[in-house]
Amino acid sequence: MSKREQIYLGMKRLFVSVFAVLSLSTVCFSQKKLEITDWNMKKHLPELARYLELSSNQYDNVANAIDFLADKMNSAKYSKGERQIKYLNEAIYGSLKLMKSTLSEVQYKKYLRILNTQIRDNGLNPYIKSTSDFLAQNKTIVY
Secondary structure, three states, X not given: OOXXXXXXXXXXXXXXXXXXXXXXXXXXXXXXXXXXXXXXXXXXHHHHHHHHOOOHHHHHHHHHHHHXXXXXXXXXXXXXXXXXXXXXXXXXXXXXXHHHHHOOXXXXXXXXXXXXXXXXXXXXXXXXXXHHHHHHHOOOOOO
16 A cells, blocks of 8 residues: 555545534534424414403403513523523523413412423423522412
8 A cells, every 4th residue: 555545545544534523513512402383372362262262351451461472482582592592582481471360369470380381391491490490489379
């Protein structure tokens, strides 16, 4: 085997090794990406209104809170890293504050059940700050 062939084989091995390392790191990092789906709940507002038994005044306020949640979740969707988690928490807790001021205690508990289910189903619960801290501040118990 000539010197040129040895260099060629060495370069080929180096290229294949670098390619394998880069491919593996891409796969590992892509699994940790936070996926935020579409949170536009406006289409489910009539069902939510029936479930929560909203008055007409509450309906408008809940619609505004849902718009707020969708806007903030959209901001989180297009952000990365710590900023994404910050926007995610702002969306959830901002929505909870708006709903708390609008809904009765019974209605608020029902809304919390819906929101907790949606958070869990979307796999976002590891990224949300402890809801028990928030609920303790607002003196609300979730069943």
